[in-house]
Amino acid sequence: MKIVIASDSYKGSLSAWQVGTIAQRAIRKVFPEAEVEIVPMADGGEGTMETIVQAASGSLIDLTATGPLGEVTAARYGVLRTHTNTPTARDEQGVSHTAIIEVANIAGLTMVPEVVRNPEQTTTYGVGEVMLHALNQGCRKFIVGLGGSATNDGGMGLLQALGAVFRDASGNPVPPVGGALSAVTSVELDFIDARVWDCDIRVASDVDNPLCGDSGSSVVFGPQKGATPDQVKRLEAGLVNYAARIEAVTEKPLQNTPGAGAAGGLGFAFLLLNAELAPGAKLVGDAVGLEEKVRGADFVLTGEGQSDFQTLFGKVPYYVAQVAAKHGAKAILVSGGLGRGVESLYDHFVSLHSIVTRPMTLQEAMEDAETQLSFTVENIARLLNAR
Structure with missing residues (x-):
């Protein structure tokens, strides 16, 4: 029997790798000879970088960068090294270097104390600094997780760090924060580091919001980042101005592209850099080789902290279940909890389980x-054994 464990983390409790190892031990109590493979998963938010690096035997690079409030902060990114025949993406030894960047640990909302959260004052500048560091290390492929940002600067900080220049009516450089977007009158993109245009950039985002409008980043996500109603109006006006100035220069109508509004408009900036936006779970699955590892499996166990009707909106368990079905494996859901509308998941899983075994x-x-997880998975294994 072959069983693959491809779970998201139980956020605030267990990492994806911990879920996998706990479940693996529990299964082997019942099926000691079974092939049980762990494939940790993520969706582009917190934990994405470490999940991919651990699953693909990569390494972590520590550095300092500009944090969301403009402060110098500790940051890190991952690097994967693989052999390739593509000349533009390899070094002298034929090795391709892929950087894994997680916005949440560079410009993340959890990095900003709740009492001072203000997306008019936050920046993505540090994300650009980390990209430059990775470029200097030879990376020409990037996987970027956009989830969990504290920003609403349209990615202006990122672009400035990479060399772009934004000026106000007096010809002065505009600060790289959301509150300065309305001041932009001129855009110079010719100074962006030339190496960027040779890169393969894939961005993990489950958000399909445009940059501006009632479903744009300011209106939908601004309040979650601390914006008052008046600030939302100012941020929206700033993004409208900023996008119009950029599109006048590039002649690329990108602001209405699905996902442009992700991470406070950081998606828009990455689209400008010719990045590909993709569902987070699929992008992570591709990076860790999920399809190859599921091939030939009898069962695939997946889960997350809480499963409900929203799990079908591109969450990790739904994507894993689709991959399992494609390869003829049966998907079993084991999550921290089960919520509203969870019965809709029966079309994709043979059974649904919460690890909570008593009132608590x-x-x-x-x-x-x-x-709780170990007990639940062992019980599932015992039931499989009784077939």
């Missing part, structure tokens, strides 16, 4: 997640 608070469930 959320805090108790999170603290006891390892024991």
Whole structure:
């Protein structure tokens, strides 16, 4: 029997790798001879970088960069090294270097204390600095997870760090923050590091919002990042001005592209850099070789912290279930909890399980997640064994 464990993390409790190892031990209590493979998964948000690096045996690079409030902060990115025949993407030894960047640990909302959250004052400048560092290390492929940003600067900070120049009516450089977007009157993109245009940039985003409008980044996500109603109006006006100035120069109508509004408009900036925006779970799955590892499996166990009707909106378990079905494997869902509308998942999973085995608070469930998960997975294995 072959079983693949391809779970997202149980956020705040267990990493994707921990979920996999706990479930693997529990399965082997019942099926000691079974082939049980762990394929940790993520969706582009927090934990994406470490998940991919660990699954693909990559390495982590530590550095300092500009944080969301303009402060110098510790940052890191991952590097994967693979052999390739593509001349533009390899070094002298024929090795391709892929950088894994997670916006959440460079310009993330959790990096900003709640009492000072203000997307008019936050920046993506550090994301550009990390890209430059990776370029200097020989990376020409990038996988970027956009989830969890604190920003609404349209990616102006990113572009400035890469060399772009934005000026106001007096000819002065515009600060790389969301509140300065309305001041932009001229855009100079010719100074962007030339190496960027030779890169393969893939961006993980499950957001299909445009940059501006009622479903744009300011209106939909600004309040979640601390914006007041008045600030939302100013941020929206700033993005409208900023996008119009850029599109006048590039003649590329990008602001209405699905995903342009991701991460406070950072998606728009990456589209400008010719990046490909893709669903986070699929992008991570491709990076860790999910399809190849699922091929030949009898069962695929997947899960997340909480599953409900929203799981069908591109979340990790839904994507894993699709891959399992494609290769004839049966998908089993094991999550921290099951919520509203979860019965809609029966079309994609043979069974749905919450690891909570008795009445308890959320805090108790999170603290006891390892024991609860192990018990639940062992019970599932015993049921399989009784077929």
